[in-house]
Amino acid sequence: MIVQAIQLFFTPEVLIACIIGVIGGITVGALPGLSASMAVALLIPITFKMSPAAGLVLLVSVYTAAIYGGSITAVLIHTPGTPSSAATALDGYEMTKKGKGLKAIGIVTIASMLGGTFSALALLFIAPKLAQISLKFTSLEYFFIAVFGLTIIGSLAGKSMVKGLMSGMFGLLVGCIGLDIMNGTPRFTMGIINLESGISLVPAMIGMFSISQVLISVEEIRKGKTRILDEGVSGLQGKMIPTKAEFLKIFPTILRSSVIGTIVGILPGAGSDIGSWVSYNNAKQFSRTPEEFGNGSMEGIAAAEAANNAVTGGALIPLLTLGIPGSGVTAIMLGGLMIKGLVPGHKLFTESGNITYAIIIGFLVANILMGIIGLLIAKQVVKVSVVPMTILCPIIIGLSTVGAYAINNSIFDIYIMIVGGIIGYFMRKIGFATAPIILGLILGPLAEQNFRQSLVLSRGNMFGYFLSRPISIFLAVLVIISLFSPIIMKTFSKNTTESTPADTAKI
Amino acid sequence: MSPLTKQDLTVGVVIYTVLIWFFVQTQSMLSDSSLFPRLIIGIFAILNTFMIIRAFKEKGSAKLSIQELKMPLLIFLGIVVYVIMFRFIGYFISTAIMMLGMMILFKVKPFYKIVAVILGYCMFVYVLFVMQLNVIL
DSSP states (O other): OHHHHHHHHSSHHHHHHHHHHHHHHHHHHTTTTHHHHHHHHHHHHGGGSSSSHHHHHHHHHHHHHHHHHHHHHEEEHSSSSGGGGHHHHHHHHHHHHHTTTHHHHHHHHHHHHHHHHHHHHHHHHTTHHHHHHHHHOOHHHHHHHHHHHHTTTHHOTTTHHHHHHHHHHHHHHTTOEEEEEETTTTTSSSTTTGGGOOHHHHHHHHIIIIIIHHHHHHHHHHTTSSSSSSSOOSSSSSSSSOOOHHHHHHHHHHHHHHHHHHHHHTTTTHHHHHHHHHHHHHHHHHOSOGGGTSSHHHHHHHHHEEEHHHHHHHHHEEEEEEEEOOOOHHHHHHHHHTTOOOOOOOHHHHHHHHHHHHHHHHHHHHHHHHHHHHHHHHHHHHGGGSHHHHHHHHHHHHHHHHHHHHHOOOHHHHHHHHHHHHHHHHHHTOOSSSHHHHHHHHHHHHHHHHHHHHHHHHHHHHHHHHHHHHHHHHHHHHHHHHHHHHHHHHHHHHHHHHHHHHHHHHH | OOOHHHHHHHHHHHHHHHHHHHHHHHSSSSSHHHHHHHHHHHHHHHHHHHHHHHHHOOOOEEEEOHHHHHHHHHHHHHHHHHHHHHHOHHHHHHHHHHHHHHHHHOOOOOOHHHHHHHHHHHHHIIIIIIIOOOOOO
């Protein structure tokens, strides 16, 4: 069956679909506001006239390439193309400012390719077994997953932990705006109908990252600085491909993040955005140089990128084996499968096995192709960082506006972008990190919905219900470890530092 | 009292005001619906109190000056006007006006460079968004 699938993949129609999907995905992903889900949704009608294998290979190629493409603008102009690239923007843009944009793009490309390839192999070999685990998850487990995600705020807090936590709380509170998910009561909508569906994540994110960045750049233009690059940096420095030492430093992070990303992808409801933040936090905790995170850390970029692309393969596992979409994009893709007459489950791997394995092989090849194309175009795209900010700023405003508008063809989304922009600007000026707000917005509704569902399921005995679920206990322990690990790590490193001089003295 | 402490105090007072508004709003909600927001408001208020206490003990974030904020706020006002124009005269004309105005303000020279950037940008957006993605602009 695998041989038949390989033969099917290498037919001209499927192969061309894969190449177009990768190039199109990178382009769409790089544009602020155009997310992977939007690209896939727009392409579904185009796949109607294509064969099932070609159509679905096109969709999976666009999916993974769009996630990668979103990181290019995140690194170069601090404008994440997709929500999953927000974590990459933190360190990637810092590297660009130091004239190391080329290297940052190189790391983004390699980490994305390896993360995506890892998840494709997981999809190919261990899909059915892994999918079994997610079947055992109930709302209580999802609540703990969301809380686990929220513990990351600590590592995104910046200089002040209190202010970082306050940013997270603000995100959670803003996430409450809209109709109550359980009983339809309007909350904090002030009678505005457009607010009933809640605050749209992408316009809010574009505002907080891109518009606030434009306003910060304007200050610098006023001071006479007209380029993204820092003072004293004459041009683009360094090589794109990391050195052997650099690669060895980031490889364990890539590997760990690929595993995390794949697992997060398998869990329904948790997408690439959550995967990248969880891995970023994990990489910071394991890093020997955590102080570099947020200041241009290669490990930070590698972690976020390997994970967000690994999520794509992970999300396809429950989709293909159980028909459970692991993210918004795969939910749209489920529609694509149905249109082609393919029903997820056991039969997909037996009766339609050649098509299914051709899709999986297509996904694997798309990830490798994405890396190759990315490395080929990196030297050209990185030149953005030497374009004067006086030209970039109006372009970013124009792109952000069209990006925010294009999601729902809604002017209201642009208003959200503007409000997000001015809030983000002032927050950055007074020392509040903006990334926790986005995390709160993403995880808030997930946490609340599952918490309230768990309350209903527990029938008044929440503690007893919790104790009856071993996976919940395990996840709760993970949450506690995540909360206290910075203190434990700090104490451990302090002890190590104190013991080292003594040991040296003995020698 | 240092200006930095004063700044965090002002921020703290603004946050309290916002939280009170949010809390008052929860009064008119069903008890189930108000549970989670109230929990968040409570934690937020505690953290805000911590921030205010710390503001007295240590010097916090950077001090804001009106001079520094003048230009960004002017640009922000420009963005608001641009969005209003977008609503009435469409994306392309409003974007061309916004880009032209901004680049003149930033003293981009020569003029043909400004025209080339605007034309190139508008063509790119038209081909991708209007022709390929069928977005009505």
